[in-house]
Each structure stands twice: as structure tokens, then as C-alpha cells.
Amino acid sequence: MRTENDSDGLPINRAKIMVVDDDPDLRQALSLRLQANNFDTVNVCDGYSAIAMAQKEHPRLIILDLGLPAGDGFAVLKNLQEYPALAAIPVIVLTARDPESTEKRTLESGAVAFFQKPADNEELLGVIRACLRTGWEKSGSSPS
Amino acid sequence: MMEHGPVMEHDAAKVLLIAEKPEAADLVRLRLVESDCRYEVNCVPRISDALACLEVETPLLVLLDLNPPHSHGAESYRRIMQKAPNVPVVILSGQDDEPMAIKAVRQGVQDYVIKSDITAKQLERSIRKAVERKEHLLAIEAARQRQLEFKDQFLSHVSHELRTPLTCIHQYVTLLLDGLAGPMAPNQTEHLKAVLKSVNQLHAMIRDLLEATRAENGKLRVEPRCVDIGELIRQAVAMLRATAAEKGVGLEVGVDQTIPLVYADADRTLEVLMNLIDNAIKFTACDGSVVVKAAMVETDPSSVYLSVSDSGRGIVQEALPRVFERLYQDPNAVDGNRTGLGLGLYIAKEIVTRHGGRMWVASEPGNGSTFSFTLPLYSLAKLLAPAITHQGRLREDIVLVRVELTPLSKALRGSWKEACQRALERLRQCVSVDKDLVLPPMESGGAVETFHVVASIGMDRVNILLDRIRDQVGALLKQKVNGTLRVTAEPIPGPPAADPRTVEQQVWGVADYVTEIIQRSGWSNTHFTEKENHENAH
Numbered sequence: 001m002r003t004e005n006d007s008d009g010l011p012i013n014r015a016k017i018m019v020v021d022d023d024p025d026l027r028q029a030l031s032l033r034l035q036a037n038n039f040d041t042v043n044v045c046d047g048y049s050a051i052a053m054a055q056k057e058h059p060r061l062i063i064l065d066l067g068l069p070a071g072d073g074f075a076v077l078k079n080l081q082e083y084p085a086l087a088a089i090p091v092i093v094l095t096a097r098d099p100e101s102t103e104k105r106t107l108e109s110g111a112v113a114f115f116q117k118p119a120d121n122e123e124l125l126g127v128i129r130a131c132l133r134t135g136w137e138k139s140g141s142s143p144s
Numbered sequence: 145m146m147e148h149g150p151v152m153e154h155d156a157a158k159v160l161l162i163a164e165k166p167e168a169a170d171l172v173r174l175r176l177v178e179s180d181c182r183y184e185v186n187c188v189p190r191i192s193d194a195l196a197c198l199e200v201e202t203p204l205l206v207l208l209d210l211n212p213p214h215s216h217g218a219e220s221y222r223r224i225m226q227k228a229p230n231v232p233v234v235i236l237s238g239q240d241d242e243p244m245a246i247k248a249v250r251q252g253v254q255d256y257v258i259k260s261d262i263t264a265k266q267l268e269r270s271i272r273k274a275v276e277r278k279e280h281l282l283a284i285e286a287a288r289q290r291q292l293e294f295k296d297q298f299l300s301h302v303s304h305e306l307r308t309p310l311t312c313i314h315q316y317v318t319l320l321l322d323g324l325a326g327p328m329a330p331n332q333t334e335h336l337k338a339v340l341k342s343v344n345q346l347h348a349m350i351r352d353l354l355e356a357t358r359a360e361n362g363k364l365r366v367e368p369r370c371v372d373i374g375e376l377i378r379q380a381v382a383m384l385r386a387t388a389a390e391k392g393v394g395l396e397v398g399v400d401q402t403i404p405l406v407y408a409d410a411d412r413t414l415e416v417l418m419n420l421i422d423n424a425i426k427f428t429a430c431d432g433s434v435v436v437k438a439a440m441v442e443t444d445p446s447s448v449y450l451s452v453s454d455s456g457r458g459i460v461q462e463a464l465p466r467v468f469e470r471l472y473q474d475p476n477a478v479d480g481n482r483t484g485l486g487l488g489l490y491i492a493k494e495i496v497t498r499h500g501g502r503m504w505v506a507s508e509p510g511n512g513s514t515f516s517f518t519l520p521l522y523s524l525a526k527l528l529a530p531a532i533t534h535q536g537r538l539r540e541d542i543v544l545v546r547v548e549l550t551p552l553s554k555a556l557r558g559s560w561k562e563a564c565q566r567a568l569e570r571l572r573q574c575v576s577v578d579k580d581l582v583l584p585p586m587e588s589g590g591a592v593e594t595f596h597v598v599a600s601i602g603m604d605r606v607n608i609l610l611d612r613i614r615d616q617v618g619a620l621l622k623q624k625v626n627g628t629l630r631v632t633a634e635p636i637p638g639p640p641a642a643d644p645r646t647v648e649q650q651v652w653g654v655a656d657y658v659t660e661i662i663q664r665s666g667w668s669n670t671h672f673t674e675k676e677n678h679e680n681a682h
Contacts, residue, residue, distance in 0.1 A: 029315035
């Protein structure tokens with residue numbers, strides 16, 4: 001299999017992705033799909049564990065639901081910014097909420113992309129790969 | 145709800161009396177003084193005075209003498225009710241004007257009294273009843289409003305809750321179909337495909353439910369841009385080609401190549417086209433055909449006419465007026481097609497209406513149906529006129545500002561699109577609303593986004609504007625996206641000293657000039673090289 005590398009020279013294959021969703025079935029299905037696409041996954045079910053797990057595991061990317069117990073998705077986005085080690089991790093929001101009312105706020109809160117459930121698998125994987133390839137730089141970082 | 149208590153309370157109740165003739169005013173005053181309640185009467189002669197009073201104070205009630213000479217019957221109480229919709233109105237009528245007074249009550253006035261036989265008791269009772277009746281009406285209206293809000297919240301909540309299990313089904317079905325849980329037998333794959341099809345239908349219904357609610361509340365968002373309608377039709381047809389082929393239905397396109405740019409929301413228009421084409425395929429039998437056309441019509445040069453015709457079984461005469469209604473479903477859908485919620489055509493028509501267009505249908509049972517709609521053509525002159533003219537003359541200094549946003553090679557598509565949208569909003573805040581115009585952006589296939597502003601400012605001072613744009617839009621880009629910004633300006637030559645043309649013609653001239661420069665530099669922006677972008681990066 002072809003090995004893709006991102007800008008830091010880290011391979012995309014086996015990149016660790018953290019899935020944050022309170023629905024255990026959906027978490028599992030998403031993990032299975034990610035694993036089938038050569039990613040490693042860590043799953044958490046609430047906002048509090050998301051931060052704790054991110055500190056412990058340092059995932060390369062986070063897929064985040066918005067409606068979560070113990071700190072909703074927006075709280076997670078805010079908390080991530082407060083830890084220098086976590087602030088640079090790209091976050092893709094995957095939620096059942098209406099994009100009309102939440103997409104803008106999500107992106108302004110620091111997420112790199114917004115998907116409404118159910119999302120198209122290929123499109124989601126495409127954005128995940130793009131994020132990992134660019135070594136996405138978040139707020140405040142200069143492009144050149 | 146009214147802030148005042150009932151008429152019987154201790155504070156004097158304020159009554160605004162509109163009576164042109166002093167004798168009418170005096171009569172009413174007298175009767176009010178005689179009554180058991182305390183009234184504070186403010187008497188004005190004209191409707192215009194009354195409107196001014198209502199501006200500063202809300203009375204308990206308005207008493208309107210229906211024959212003030214400076215106003216016209218129905219017009220006068222309509223203006224009062226429009227100005228103060230929460231204040232009850234009682235009409236003072238002459239004996240001969242009673243029919244008009246009755247008509248007024250039907251149109252929302254609370255009550256009327258005949259001036260010639262007016263008594264204190266009668267007037268007092270009329271006032272009390274009018275106030276009570278208005279309170280009830282307002283309470284009903286408030287309850288209706290609460291109910292509507294509840295309905296919105298309910299639908300939004302339901303659609304959110306339905307999406308969660310639907311997502312789960314979608315994920316597991318696609319996992320199985322993609323062979324990620326082991327190999328599948330061919331018939332198992334077929335069964336799962338049927339499940340997936342239903343999941344997608346359910347998904348579409350949930351989406352329609354929310355869209356229809358938005359349409360109903362006038363909250364359907366439409367962001368017009370300059371679009372190539374032929375390209376949109378080709379996109380819609382390409383996406384539905386497989387569906388048509390599967391059913392054995394022919395799909396043809398006839399687009400008049402001379403159609404100018406259309407001023408429409410590309411995503412929304414695509415939604416309308418796909419809805420109509422998908423419907424046409426659905427109601428056409430094997431070996432039939434669907435034709436999508438776009439053309440100009442001589443009698444209406446400011447619109448483009450689009451139509452989707454099918455050779456299906458057609459619609460019966462009685463059903464024609466109802467097909468655009470919410471929840472309308474074809475009662476004769478017998479061929480196993482699920483019709484969905486019956487919201488598609490309703491939403492499509494709303495989208496077209498929001499663009500300022502029209503949608504209609506012509507059909508004959510057995511001879512197929514044709515759904516047609518219009519969209520406005522893009523007219524730069526029409527948009528420019530208010531900005532570049534002042535007191536009936538063309539402004540002296542006009543410049544064209546170009547703002548180019550370039551993503552660094554690997555920016556994410558979705559985020560970039562969103563960032564460009566926000567950059568456009570920010571750009572609109574940078575310019576003066578009455579003197580400058582941010583041109584509607586061209587729908588471009590490439591990643592580079594170009595915005596243009598026609599600004600009424602001299603080249604000597606244009607740097608102030610350019611710097612503001614660089615600051616505001618640049619800050620947004622740096623902060624959120626890996627992209628670069630380039631802002632430039634060039635003057636638009638003014639008309640010659642003795643220009644025989646009318647202002648309208650001059651505006652046309654400017655519009656043509658602007659269109660030419662923009663087109664010359666290529667709206668598609670494909671000629672920009674990576675090097676240029678970086679050199680000009682801020």
C-alpha cells in the first residue's frame with residue numbers, strides 16, 4: 001500500500017483519530033470505518049473525557065459531536081484552545097444539528113469543518129485526509 | 145396585552161379623539177364627562193395629527209369621527225390601525241354612513257356609534273366592549289404566535305432526534321455494503337441497497353420538513369450570485385442521468401446559448417432543477433422522455449424561462465391548482481413510487497418566488513406535464529444605479545476595486561467556501577451603503593474567489609478604502625484560513641463634459657465598462673499563477 005506523508009513527515013496511515021460521540025453504536029460504526037481506512041481510533045463519550053483523553057493520547061485529529069454530556073461540543077472546542085499542546089489538533093464537527101443555526105458558530109469556535117449527520121462517508125474521509133496532509137494550522141497561525 | 149387596566153380603574157383612561165368639526169368634538173367630550181368613568185380626552189382634527197400622537201403615546205382607545213374631510217373613510221381607520229395595531233378603534237358615524245361603519249367593523253374596527261343618538265351610557269359601554277374585544281383578539285394572536293414557535297421548535301427537535309438513529313442505520317448499512325464487515329452474498333447486497341435507498345429517502349424527508357417550515361416562515365435563505373444557468377442545468381442533468389437510465393427514460397437538454405448571466409442562488413436553483421427533473425422521471429414510464437429547456441422570451445426580456453417537460457401520464461385538471469400546495473400527493477401514484485412528504489414542489493416554488501420569479505405547471509392527462517419557472521437575469525446597471533448616481537446625476541469619481549482571495553494549495557474546500565462567504569460579509573461592512581456597491585460574486589468553479597466593488601471615491605482617496613479592506617478582510621483570512629489576499633483598484637472614466645446621454649444611458653455605459661474589465665481579467669481566475677499569489681500575499 002502507498003504511504004502518504006503529511007507536511008511534518010508523519011505518515012497518514014495509522015494516524016490516531018479521536019471520536020467523541022455519546023451514541024455508543026455510532027461511535028463503534030465510525031471507528032470501524034476509520035480503522036478500515038488505516039486509521040487508529042480512540043473513542044470517548046462525553047465532553048470531560050474528551051479533554052482528558054486528548055491530553056493522554058494526543059490524537060492527530062478529533063471528530064466531535066455537539067450534543068454531549070459533561071460539556072457539549074462547544075465547551076470541548078473552547079477547552080482544547082486552552083491547552084497549548086491540544087490547540088493545534090484539527091477538529092471536525094459531526095452533528096445532527098441544523099447547519100443553518102450551528103455551522104457558523106462551530107467554525108468560529110475553531111472547528112475546521114462541519115458535517116451534518118448522516119454525512120457522506122467519502123466526503124468525510126476526504127476532509128480527514130486533507131486535514132492530516134496539510135498539518136492544518138489553526139487560528140492565529142500565519143499562512144506564509 | 146394592553147398595559148392599561150379596564151376602563152373602571154381610578155386613573156383616567158386616555159382616549160384619542162379624531163374629529164375635524166368642533167361640534168362633533170364637543171359632543172363627544174360632553175358625553176364622556178357625563179359618564180361614570182374618568183376619561184382624559186386628547187382631541188385632534190386630522191389623521192396626520194393622530195398619527196403623530198400615536199407616535200409618542202399609546203391611548204386606551206381611538207375614537208374616530210368617520211367624516212373628517214381631509215381623509216378618506218376606510219383609508220383613515222386603516223392608517224390608524226396600521227400605526228397602532230394594538231389599540232382598539234371605535235368609529236363615530238353619521239346616520240347616513242352606517243353601511244360604511246359596518247364595513248369598518250368587518251375590517252377590524254372594534255365598534256361604531258351613531259353620533260345623532262349618542263348617550264353617555266352607550267358610549268361608555270361601547271368603549272369598554274371595544275377594549276375587551278381587542279384584548280381578546282390580541283391574546284388569541286399571541287397564543288397563535290406561541291403555537292407557531294412551538295411548532296418550529298418541535299420540528300427542529302424532531303428532525304434532530306430522527307437524524308441520530310438514521311445516522312446509525314446509515315453507518316452500519318454502508319459498512320456492510322462496503323464489505324468492511326466481511327464479504328456479502330450478492331442477494332444480501334441487493335437487500336442492503338434497498339435499505340440504503342429507504343434511508344436516503346427518509347433523510348430527504350427530514351430535510352424537506354425543515355425546509356418547508358423555513359419557507360412557511362419566510363426564512364428560506366437565498367444568496368443570489370451571477371450564475372451560468374446552462375452550466376447548472378448540465379450539473380442537474382448529470383446527477384440524475386443514472387436515475388433516468390435505470391428507468392429507461394430519455395433525458396434531453398435544450399439550452400439557448402445566448403442566455404446572459406442569471407442572478408440566482410446556484411445551490412438553491414440546482415435544488416429546484418433536480419426536484420423538477422427527478423419528479424418528471426418518476427412520473428414517466430419506460431421509453432418516455434424528459435426534456436429540460438432554458439430560453440429567453442421576447443415579451444419579458446429581464447427573465448430567463450426554464451422548463452422541465454415529461455411524456456408521463458400528466459395531471460388531471462382538478463389537481464393542477466393543488467400541486468404546489470404543501471403536503472399535496474398524487475392520489476394516483478400507483479407504480480410503486482413513494483411520493484415522499486409532498487413538500488418538494490412547495491419548496492421549489494418558494495425558492496423561485498424568493499428570487500422574484502414565478503413557477504407554474506401545464507399538463508394534460510395522457511400527454512405529460514411541463515413545469516416552468518422564471519429567474520431574473522443579472523442586470524449590473526439596475527444594481528449600480530442607486531450607488532453611482534446622486535440627485536439625478538452620475539457621480540464624478542467612480543473606481544472599480546478588486547479583492548482576490550486565494551487559498552494556499554491545500555485549504556479545505558468546505559472551510560474555504562465558508563471563509564469566502566464571511567469575507568464577502570466583511571467586505572460589505574467596509575463600504576458605504578449608499579455610495580458603493582459590492583458586486584454579486586460570480587459562481588466560479590476554481591478555488592480563487594474574486595469580489596468587485598464599484599465605489600464612489602476618487603483615486604486620490606481610494607487607498608483609505610483599500611487599506612480598510614486589507615485590514616478587515618485580511619484579518620479574517622489570517623485568522624481562520626490559509627489563504628492570501630490581494631486588493632487593487634482602477635478608475636472608471638467619467639462621461640465627457642457635454643454628454644448628450646441620459647443618466648440612465650450613462651449608468652448603462654458604466655455597467656458595460658465594468659463588465660468588460662471584469663471579463664477581460666477572467667472571472668474564472670484560472671490565469672493566476674502560484675507565484676503571483678505569494679508575491680501579493682499580505
